[in-house]
Amino acid sequence: MRTFYGTTLSHPLMLGTAQYPSPAILAQAFKESGAGVATVSLRREGAGGEGQSFWKLISDLGVPVLPNTAGCHTVKEAVTTAHMAREVFDTKWIKLELIGHTDSLQPDVFGLVEAAKILAEDGFEVFPYTTEDLIVGERLLAAGCEVLMPWGAPIGSGRGLANPYALRAMRSEFPDVPLVIDAGIGLPSHAAQAMEMGYDAVLLNTAVARAGNPVAMAKAMAMAVEAGKLGYEADPIEARDMAEASTPVIGKAFLT
Amino acid sequence: MRTFYGTTLSHPLMLGTAQYPSPAILAQAFKESGAGVATVSLRREGAGGEGQSFWKLISDLGVPVLPNTAGCHTVKEAVTTAHMAREVFDTKWIKLELIGHTDSLQPDVFGLVEAAKILAEDGFEVFPYTTEDLIVGERLLAAGCEVLMPWGAPIGSGRGLANPYALRAMRSEFPDVPLVIDAGIGLPSHAAQAMEMGYDAVLLNTAVARAGNPVAMAKAMAMAVEAGKLGYEADPIEARDMAEASTPVIGKAFLT
Amino acid sequence: MRTFYGTTLSHPLMLGTAQYPSPAILAQAFKESGAGVATVSLRREGAGGEGQSFWKLISDLGVPVLPNTAGCHTVKEAVTTAHMAREVFDTKWIKLELIGHTDSLQPDVFGLVEAAKILAEDGFEVFPYTTEDLIVGERLLAAGCEVLMPWGAPIGSGRGLANPYALRAMRSEFPDVPLVIDAGIGLPSHAAQAMEMGYDAVLLNTAVARAGNPVAMAKAMAMAVEAGKLGYEADPIEARDMAEASTPVIGKAFLT
């Protein structure tokens, strides 16, 4: 069974902590969904000391915390942010985001590999937010990453998997590497689909936090991820072109 | 809340009873999934009296039984079968299948409407297996049906929803009618998608019974259906073309 | 080679005549595209005698005219309109539209079959605007139709083929029947796709008439239809999951 740097997640849903209507709703979303990881970030402290109360809140969630380098556009910035995150959150885990493009928020795969190498050598356990590019994946593994997190679609787009074909190829290319679909999920069926392809986890935030009912959606996503995982493990039927009767034909009465 | 002829299902998954490796596995699949309806059929009794033991088995499931007219190609045959089913299973419910085409097992919408009228007038509560055709749907409602069950894809094909666009149109066309996606489901994500479109239930059989692990797949499908329903009710985000940062931009450090 | 009631079309594009910016542009669209059929309708004569000048215009197009029963909602109305069209346009051809639903303009398959039977018996050569339903198709053929025109998507929607899977099944179900994709086309690639599936013609109107440059779009559609037809006949390669080098590997230099 694939683990995340030796850690087995209590649940394959990784849930973001941003954009919720209130801290209470955020906390309840985690409680109801049983999400296995909480992603967080670092920002300048606000006037009201929000940072300190947020720290209290996520400490109480009782799940591993995965700090990100969201918004970083350079290697230097990402590396420094990672170091600060390690101290504040007291974890070696870092979700390495190195944004290369403002509209799509797509990763800069060049800076990503470079930063991943620096951080891995410095003892970090890197969760790189990357694309479905297999070569980039190989470089990241060579750089010391033991997890890959290809995007499903641009962050916050809620479009679902833009390139299932390539994501499927990535799964079969790296059979032993924990793979996470990160970003782009909008609906439970998207999350289920990712797991049905054999992915190990799904990371999402906006789809839950911005839903009309974030708590219910968090739960829906959690169930969908479990359903997809269970379905994948249950060895699904092959899709076929023609129909095949489910009800037995033998023993059918003659009534015409 | 939409009910099925006054009955509120304990679970929006309607599960078929055919093709399981064994009766024990069938029973466990229902137990683990908590499926809300069991579909059954009528056949000539076998030498070993399988029919009687099967009756015992489904009686113990403790869920409403929905007999079908599977394999019927004429109105007369379907109507007679329905009458026999009503007596044997002691229920007014009938899943009306009127097969018009051998390869696709697609419904014969002409015979379907005719048979539905006859049965509804005779006190049956008809669950018609139909297509996504809106006019056929109107005719079936006019014939006395209070439920519509459009196909997702041909029976046993496991392809998932072949025409989501038309199925979505059907949902908005009949806002007050309980709608069930019947047949064609292969994966949990397919089932979730159906519920995300606002359908009231999903009916499937082959995808569970023929999976490597039917019990696990039954559970996966049940969770997926719930996830899709919950997600639909939670008011999902709109899909968008461009990305949008989830992590707040405000308060971002200056580190370059 | 499949013909339309014995007529071989000069071009597999059937083009509508409505909604053009001007009669001149309409005429040029036909001239540039070389469309093989022109669809027309019957309406009350306007104050300016537009009908007479329109008659002159389409007579000069030099292509077979296919009058429709657009907007008819009842069998009686469609049949009467067909008779009037036969007299005015002096043709046995009739595009039988029997609209069952206002939003989707989808055919009423019940009235359609009934009207088709009446008209065929009365010597009409019926081009029924139908759905991808195979049973309806069989009924229409039994009613005397020798052509089927399933919709690609709702009229004027420009969505392209909503259910390619079912349309493909229809093609293989009726190998000897001329099949036309009618309505829903928005882009040249949609029209090409229809022909690649082995369809015999494509009927469209809005996509051309409402394009920024109708004449250019008419030409584009005509080329796309020909390209799709030619491609279908040229026996395309099978899609495959893995890549395969096109440039020969043998003889490759050793340069590392």
Add this chain to the structure above:
Amino acid sequence: MRTFYGTTLSHPLMLGTAQYPSPAILAQAFKESGAGVATVSLRREGAGGEGQSFWKLISDLGVPVLPNTAGCHTVKEAVTTAHMAREVFDTKWIKLELIGHTDSLQPDVFGLVEAAKILAEDGFEVFPYTTEDLIVGERLLAAGCEVLMPWGAPIGSGRGLANPYALRAMRSEFPDVPLVIDAGIGLPSHAAQAMEMGYDAVLLNTAVARAGNPVAMAKAMAMAVEAGKLGYEADPIEARDMAEASTPVIGKAFLT
């Protein structure tokens, strides 16, 4: 109008020269299609001096020749091959292929950017075979490329555009850069779709050379590319959810 290093193509179809049943068929495919560019490679001379006759053949095609570095896995190898190609084919144009993965033949974007820089500085006019990655695209432009050739799908797969969403984003990201869909095309509709998205050319080989009738398919692809281009320029209608009557409603007779 976007040109390729100052050259305006006579036709937006770039056609490969490999895998044809015979040189005669290859020549005829170019003649019938009017393809605007011929891609070629370098290999060890065979016993029969095939290289010399092939040189004669492509010289007679009368279209610009685009040599590739197919099969190269390292920067050094690709650069050396490019130099040899420049001398043999007497052109500054080079289709830079730097294969990073054997199964998918996907480009190694790291080596690609590096090799592109070296070659551009050395006076080559580089046509990089790349992915839909926007950052890689920016790097290639910065390296001196004035054309980008993202893949549609893996070489020889014939799957069509695997990620239309990302390819559309690439088009809008680089409005002034000539963009070519290179590889993965299987059907004319795929080629038309690429041009409808505003791409400037399509490069393909296997779909034509391996078709049952390569000459007919070459022609079909050429027409499809033109159709897509023309359609794009003609400003297509927007796809819409609901139907809209094409035949005028006003003046409709009252016949019921």
Add this chain to the structure above:
Amino acid sequence: MKIILNGEAQDLAGPNLAEALEQAGLTGRFATALNEAFVPSHMRAQTLLKDGDRIEALSPMQGG
């Protein structure tokens, strides 16, 4: 007598369909229906009208 021609009330002398159409100034290429039933052109002269009859006279028009 009062005739509804293409949805509009008119006072036409008739007595038959052919003459009524002429009186209404209808010329050129069109087909006719009387009270929602098709009347072939060669039958117009022998088709007598009565007060309140509904006539549809339809001409070629754009169509999809």
Add this chain to the structure above:
Amino acid sequence: MKIILNGEAQDLAGPNLAEALEQAGLTGRFATALNEAFVPSHMRAQTLLKDGDRIEALSPMQGG
């Protein structure tokens, strides 16, 4: 007399459907049709058989 029961020819005394089914050893939960027409269980006793009749006796079975 000769009766086709569930597709197989049998020699059953009858005289009515109820007894014939008993003679054929059919027990438990099933529904019956005689010559393709449904016969409710409470009507079996008063339903007389004639030579060549076709009986279907159907039991609960798996279905999708």
Add this chain to the structure above:
Amino acid sequence: MKIILNGEAQDLAGPNLAEALEQAGLTGRFATALNEAFVPSHMRAQTLLKDGDRIEALSPMQGG
């Protein structure tokens, strides 16, 4: 001396980072960077400031 703390100019005595942060009233859980370079908490006391230095003090915050 003049210090840019989290993007805002402040007059802080220092002399070292630890004391400057205290003077700015910063408490609780945060990490620091001086002139875009990370300074671990245990190094703050021995990190002397000079006029115009830029300090970032970052706290835990929501993230996706």
Add this chain to the structure above:
Amino acid sequence: MKIILNGEAQDLAGPNLAEALEQAGLTGRFATALNEAFVPSHMRAQTLLKDGDRIEALSPMQGG
């Protein structure tokens, strides 16, 4: 001396690349690399070979 030409060992006199290629019977349009480095045609005559050298001589070929 022993030369690997297009992957096959040959005994060629040389002394330079141009003559070696001629000795190998190579004519027509091709480009050359010596020990994986490109050698322009005008440099072949002044490019001396040594035992064990690897020559690639490549001609135009089909490509995608």
